[in-house]
Amino acid sequence: MTPAELAVLAVLRPNLPLTSTQVQQAARLTAARARNALSQLESRGLIMASRPRGRYRITPRGRAALITKSR
Template sequence: MNPAEVAVLAVLHPDNTLTAAQIQRTSTLTAWRTRNALAQLESRGLIIASRTRGRWRISARGRIALATKGRRFGG
């Protein structure tokens, strides 16, 4: 995981369901880095699109990844 992905997971942890714009503001990432991180995390099953269109939440697998790999980046 890269620092942007860790930042997104940290914003969504423990049970936040947020839009990409909310994630971007909270994580202070650029729009491009936010979208790229969301795409990468979703492709690996670390985040899930919520039933409410355009919102994201962390998966159980994402929580585990953040707990283990996020330490390297201060997550």
């Protein structure tokens, strides 16, 4: 897992979906790095898109990965 992906997982919450711009700002990433990280994490099932469209939240699997990688 890349540092950008870890940063994205760290700012997402299960009950507070964020837009990609909010994720980018909170994780202090460039737009391209944030988009890439969101895409990779979503493809692995660690985050999911939610309503309203364009918002993301962490999945239980993503929380487990974050805890494991943070140790």
